[in-house]
Amino acid sequence: MQTLTIDNNKVEVPDGTTILDAANKAGVNIPTLCYLEGVQAIGACRVCLVEVKGAKTLVASCVTPAANGMKVNTNSRRVRQARRKVVELILSDHEGDCQTCDRNGDCELQEVAQDLGIREIRYPGEKSRRISDTSTEALVRDTAKCIQCRRCVTVCREVQGVAAIFPQDRGFETVIGPAFCSNLDSVVCVQCGQCAAVCPVGAIAEKDQIDDVWAALDDPDKHVIVQTAPAIRAALGECFDYPPGTCVTGKMVSALRRIGFDGVFDTEFAADLTIMEEGNELLMRLKRALVDKEEVALPQFTSCSPGWIKYAEHFYPELLPNISTCKSPQQMFGAAAKTYYAEKIGKRPEDIVVVSIMPCTAKKFENRRPEMNDSGVRDVDIVLTTRELGRMIKQAGIDFASLPDERMDSILGMSSGAADIFANTGGVMEAALRTAYEIVTGKPLPFKKLHIKPIAGLEGVKEASIEISETVPEWSFLKGVTLNVAVAHGLGNAKKVIERIKAGEAGYHFVEIMTCPGGCIGGGGQPRMTSDEVRKARIEAIYREDEGKKIRKSHENPEIKQIYEEFLKKPLGEKSHYLLHTEYEARERV
Amino acid sequence: MTGKNGNTVCVEKTEESELLERLDEVLAEYRNKPGALIPVLQIAQGIFGYLPENALKHICLGLDKSYSEVAGIVGFYSFFSIVPRGKHLVRVCLGTACYVRGGKRVLDTLKHELGIDVGETTPDKIFSLEVARCFGACGLAPTIMIDNEVRQRIKPTKIRGILYQYRNQYTNSNKGE
Numbered sequence: 001m002q003t004l005t006i007d008n009n010k011v012e013v014p015d016g017t018t019i020l021d022a023a024n025k026a027g028v029n030i031p032t033l034c035y036l037e038g039v040q041a042i043g044a045c046r047v048c049l050v051e052v053k054g055a056k057t058l059v060a061s062c063v064t065p066a067a068n069g070m071k072v073n074t075n076s077r078r079v080r081q082a083r084r085k086v087v088e089l090i091l092s093d094h095e096g097d098c099q100t101c102d103r104n105g106d107c108e109l110q111e112v113a114q115d116l117g118i119r120e121i122r123y124p125g126e127k128s129r130r131i132s133d134t135s136t137e138a139l140v141r142d143t144a145k146c147i148q149c150r151r152c153v154t155v156c157r158e159v160q161g162v163a164a165i166f167p168q169d170r171g172f173e174t175v176i177g178p179a180f181c182s183n184l185d186s187v188v189c190v191q192c193g194q195c196a197a198v199c200p201v202g203a204i205a206e207k208d209q210i211d212d213v214w215a216a217l218d219d220p221d222k223h224v225i226v227q228t229a230p231a232i233r234a235a236l237g238e239c240f241d242y243p244p245g246t247c248v249t250g251k252m253v254s255a256l257r258r259i260g261f262d263g264v265f266d267t268e269f270a271a272d273l274t275i276m277e278e279g280n281e282l283l284m285r286l287k288r289a290l291v292d293k294e295e296v297a298l299p300q301f302t303s304c305s306p307g308w309i310k311y312a313e314h315f316y317p318e319l320l321p322n323i324s325t326c327k328s329p330q331q332m333f334g335a336a337a338k339t340y341y342a343e344k345i346g347k348r349p350e351d352i353v354v355v356s357i358m359p360c361t362a363k364k365f366e367n368r369r370p371e372m373n374d375s376g377v378r379d380v381d382i383v384l385t386t387r388e389l390g391r392m393i394k395q396a397g398i399d400f401a402s403l404p405d406e407r408m409d410s411i412l413g414m415s416s417g418a419a420d421i422f423a424n425t426g427g428v429m430e431a432a433l434r435t436a437y438e439i440v441t442g443k444p445l446p447f448k449k450l451h452i453k454p455i456a457g458l459e460g461v462k463e464a465s466i467e468i469s470e471t472v473p474e475w476s477f478l479k480g481v482t483l484n485v486a487v488a489h490g491l492g493n494a495k496k497v498i499e500r501i502k503a504g505e506a507g508y509h510f511v512e513i514m515t516c517p518g519g520c521i522g523g524g525g526q527p528r529m530t531s532d533e534v535r536k537a538r539i540e541a542i543y544r545e546d547e548g549k550k551i552r553k554s555h556e557n558p559e560i561k562q563i564y565e566e567f568l569k570k571p572l573g574e575k576s577h578y579l580l581h582t583e584y585e586a587r588e589r590v
Numbered sequence: 591m592t593g594k595n596g597n598t599v600c601v602e603k604t605e606e607s608e609l610l611e612r613l614d615e616v617l618a619e620y621r622n623k624p625g626a627l628i629p630v631l632q633i634a635q636g637i638f639g640y641l642p643e644n645a646l647k648h649i650c651l652g653l654d655k656s657y658s659e660v661a662g663i664v665g666f667y668s669f670f671s672i673v674p675r676g677k678h679l680v681r682v683c684l685g686t687a688c689y690v691r692g693g694k695r696v697l698d699t700l701k702h703e704l705g706i707d708v709g710e711t712t713p714d715k716i717f718s719l720e721v722a723r724c725f726g727a728c729g730l731a732p733t734i735m736i737d738n739e740v741r742q743r744i745k746p747t748k749i750r751g752i753l754y755q756y757r758n759q760y761t762n763s764n765k766g767e
Binding site: 157162163164165166167168169170177178179180187188589590 | 647650651656657658659660661662665666672
């Protein structure tokens with residue numbers, strides 16, 4: 001333990017604690033810009049400067065370890081002046097365009113400048129070059145707003161293992177971006193948006209499509225419906241100052257109705273549909289491997305997360321046969337809405353506009369994939385992130401807090417608890433096993449409250465084994481088989497699992513990959529900032545939502561039974577194959 | 591090889607694939623060594639004369655590095671070039687000592703004599719001109735470096751003569767042919 005004094009308060013902290021963390025413990029707030037808990041501490045921005053007695057210069061508290069007997073002053077005149085000067089210099093090279101910036105009111109640089117009392121930019125002069133990059137479907141970059149904190153670089157390299165961006169050139173010419181300042185669409189970017197989720201300013205953000213939605217709503221000839229992903233309900237409240245982990249499903253539904261959507265539906269319905277297809281696909285692969293003795297690609301990987309799909313297409317094209325052919329719930333919803341639902345309401349698919357609310361920026365890429373038009377037109381028309389929905393509700397002048405709780409519309413609106421947990425790491429696996437185990441054994445999954453504890457939580461890679469001791473006659477070949485599963489979240493963790501599989505060190509049957517840390521609840525389109533604490537709170541909210549439902553298994557959802565009876569006939573059937581399944585394409589590795 | 595237009599492209603392609611094979615040998619040698627990227631880039635620039643996109647992508651795959659990082663390194667160091675250079679690279683030091691002792695005038699004279707700007711190559715592909723920051727020879731300022739040779743205490747009036755020595759090789763050998 002190290003004992004030090006911070007602003008005359010004695011603090012005792014474990015060895016290796018930084019001054020910044022020690023100060024937090026002592027209740028002293030030190031401003032930061034480049035620092036990101038658990039991800040990056042590099043002392044690049046110099047905003048967290050403090051005075052240490054006896055040290056020649058001020059030190060960056062995020063990278064300086066606390067030491068015995070240290071006397072730290074975080075609020076001396078020298079510190080205040082230095083911090084202010086540092087931020088003034090950052091502002092002098094920042095084309096903020098604050099009033100029209102996407103981050104106005106939600107900007108860390110604005111906040112720090114405000115807190116430090118900066119009222120004047122004393123350093124006018126040349127500004128760094130502006131590269132505007134709108135090349136991708138999901139993200140927009142504006143280097144003139146970038147303060148070069150490098151959070152995005154670290155997240156993209158260390159957390160996601162994608163490394164699409166890196167500092168290019170040198171000195172005043174430095175730009176954070178893809179190789180040789182090219183556009184994001186020409187490199188291996190998977191459009192997960194984790195960069196946008198950690199950007200302290202407006203240098204990387206989702207491509208705003210709110211106006212496209214308003215235009216559709218204003219068109220009297222269009223029937224505009226909306227689907228909301230499971231992770232939205234556990235995070236949207238944060239846009240209206242609710243604490244993380246507040247589930248706002250009912251208010252979200254009534255807000256969407258007030259905005260003017262003709263139908264408010266649930267991606268969770270499609271998540272249940274995904275389980276029916278993907279669970280059966282897994283069993284089919286196992287049957288072909290064990291009974292028919294065919295060469296079958298195993299383990300099967302989940303396919304809900306479009307960032308992961310693009311990652312595999314770039315980095316592991318040899319694994320594409322292993323990825324479930326199921327479309328993601330978003331795309332299954334679109335295909336079902338423009339066929340099954342369209343027939344029910346007597347509309348042509350081209351007169352229906354499907355809007356998705358997603359915690360994800362990569363979904364904006366996924367819905368534009370050329371093959372996603374099995375209804376005859378684009379299956380999903382517009383994708384908004386959670387943040388965009390928050391802004392749209394504000395644009396509509398809706399007082400969110402005073403909204404009543406309302407329910408989703410039928411027939412694409414009912415969902416099981418299994419669909420809720422699609423939102424978090426381990427959830428798709430658990431949902432699939434709740435159904436697959438029951439198909440095979442005729443009995444419910446033998447875990448307390450149906451939760452497979454070993455694959456829940458924020459550990460990067462998780463494993464579980466489930467023994468199938470007895471079966472119904474049809475699946476007797478699985479008797480005595482132990483099903484091995486793995487779950488990874490964050491593409492860096494996905495890489496670890498894949499490398500183990502490729503090295504022959506792991507014999508899994510089924511692997512769940514979610515692109516973002518924590519799963520969709522930590523998606524690139526969620527309200528900022530998503531720390532592990534926030535992730536945990538959102539995951540708890542999702543489990544509460546699941547446990548609060550009477551129906552906890554996808555195959556028991558009456559609307560799912562109905563769509564198979566009336567339309568699809570059976571999982572993996574002809575219609576399913578055409579509407580709900582897809583294929584992938586290998587992309588360049590570099 | 592007839593040297594006719596149609597075949598020239600073919601010859602160039604063969605040459606590139608031969609050069610890439612040489613690069614592969616280098617990559618095999620450096621694959622598991624820490625800190626391999628910069629030496630490999632230097633060797634690659636020696637092989638190709640500059641760093642073409644194909645070579646850089648080869649290096650990324652060979653050393654398991656991201657293209658963004660490799661590009662970042664190449665862009666950071668002025669020694670690396672992603673455009674083809676002339677047979678001789680003239681680099682003018684504009685570090686502090688050389689600058690105060692007339693480096694800027696040396697650079698202006700070179701620009702004038704070669705008829706090109708910094709970063710460009712003469713039409714006869716003999717000279718490329720670059721600016722550098724200190725060769726570690728401040729006591730001999732102002733300095734320039736031609737290929738691997740440092741020239742000291744350069745006066746603008748000497749420059750035409752220095753360039754002549756290099757240019758002359760080609761005009762003589764051309765006469766000989």
